[in-house]
Amino acid sequence: MSKRIIQLIKETGKDISLIKSFARRSGIVISNEYQKISDQDFERIQKLLEEVIDTIGNKGKGSKELYLTNELPVEFTNVNPFTVLQTDILQNGLRKKQASFIEYNDKKIESVFDDFEAYSICRGLNVSRATKIARDFFRDQNITTRIEAHELAMSALKKYGWKMLSFVVRFPPLPFQSFNVDNLFTELDRKTKDADLPVIRVAYSNEKGSPEKLELKFYVEREADKTHVFKNVIEIKNKSTNSIVAQIARNGKIVPSEGSRNIVPIIQLFITNAANIGKLQVNYGLETGECSICGRELTDATSIKRGIGPVCIKNIAR
Numbered sequence: 001m002s003k004r005i006i007q008l009i010k011e012t013g014k015d016i017s018l019i020k021s022f023a024r025r026s027g028i029v030i031s032n033e034y035q036k037i038s039d040q041d042f043e044r045i046q047k048l049l050e051e052v053i054d055t056i057g058n059k060g061k062g063s064k065e066l067y068l069t070n071e072l073p074v075e076f077t078n079v080n081p082f083t084v085l086q087t088d089i090l091q092n093g094l095r096k097k098q099a100s101f102i103e104y105n106d107k108k109i110e111s112v113f114d115d116f117e118a119y120s121i122c123r124g125l126n127v128s129r130a131t132k133i134a135r136d137f138f139r140d141q142n143i144t145t146r147i148e149a150h151e152l153a154m155s156a157l158k159k160y161g162w163k164m165l166s167f168v169v170r171f172p173p174l175p176f177q178s179f180n181v182d183n184l185f186t187e188l189d190r191k192t193k194d195a196d197l198p199v200i201r202v203a204y205s206n207e208k209g210s211p212e213k214l215e216l217k218f219y220v221e222r223e224a225d226k227t228h229v230f231k232n233v234i235e236i237k238n239k240s241t242n243s244i245v246a247q248i249a250r251n252g253k254i255v256p257s258e259g260s261r262n263i264v265p266i267i268q269l270f271i272t273n274a275a276n277i278g279k280l281q282v283n284y285g286l287e288t289g290e291c292s293i294c295g296r297e298l299t300d301a302t303s304i305k306r307g308i309g310p311v312c313i314k315n316i317a318r
């Protein structure tokens with residue numbers, strides 16, 4: 001049995017472009033409203049559409065509507081064989097361990113890393129051979145280049161030292177359970193009262209010790225004239241490097257973005273400060289000289305000392 005898209009439009013009251021985008025996420029390509037799809041696909045898209053819980057934003061002529069959705073992007077459903085190892089590095093950092101001998105085929109070298117650490121370090125090294133080795137490992141876990149990975153990781157340790165290595169480590173873009181994210185979501189939910197797309201601003205110190213600006217917002221996907229706001233997903237963006245660090249779901253799962261740099265120290269910052277997001281935000285103002293709430297430049301001495309501008313402090317006191 002099959003049904004036409006036009007029936008879905010009638011039953012849900014949603015328009016075709018929204019249906020197209022939800023269908024695409026389920027791997028179904030829709031070209032027009034008379035197209036037929038299986039009953040099973042019909043029900044699947046219908047269910048997703050029912051999760052579009054609300055629309056926000058001004059709906060004047062020419063303005064874009066924001067669709068709030070409870071679903072998770074498809075990346076969150078990927079299977080990750082490294083989830084325990086990733087969580088361990090985030091919670092404990094790269095720990096100094098006793099060296100052990102790694103043997104593979106007829107080769108033998110001394111290394112202080114486990115395989116996952118060695119490949120994760122290779123992944124973050126700016127050396128094409130190293131990134132290729134890491135890519136092959138994370139793709140099929142065929143570790144014929146195991147010795148080479150450990151050699152590269154060990155020479156990186158000599159070159160950069162322990163502390164710097166956490167800035168080098170990169171994770172594959174696979175979902176894993178991270179930390180208690182309740183406070184982050186509570187903070188963004190609270191701010192939703194004042195803005196359609198609220199922002200949490202946080203500063204962190206990069207490998208050179210200088211502050212970089214991070215922005216946390218609900219994940220937004222734009223296509224055609226529709227803007228989907230995933231209210232169960234926060235995206236961390238490094239505004240200083242203009243790159244996406246990771247996505248975090250309300251259930252605590254985190255997906256590092258492909259090629260995301262410095263993910264370990266950034267996520268560790270949130271793990272360490274999970275209980276006090278407010279303090280993290282004020283630190284932003286103190287470190288960057290911009291208002292912790294709205295991001296505008298602070299000009300008077302009192303505001304700079306406080307990390308919050310005169311208008312925003314009044315709104316807080318409200």
Ligand SMILES: [Zn+2]
Nearest residue numbers: 291294309312
């Ligand atoms: Zn402000």
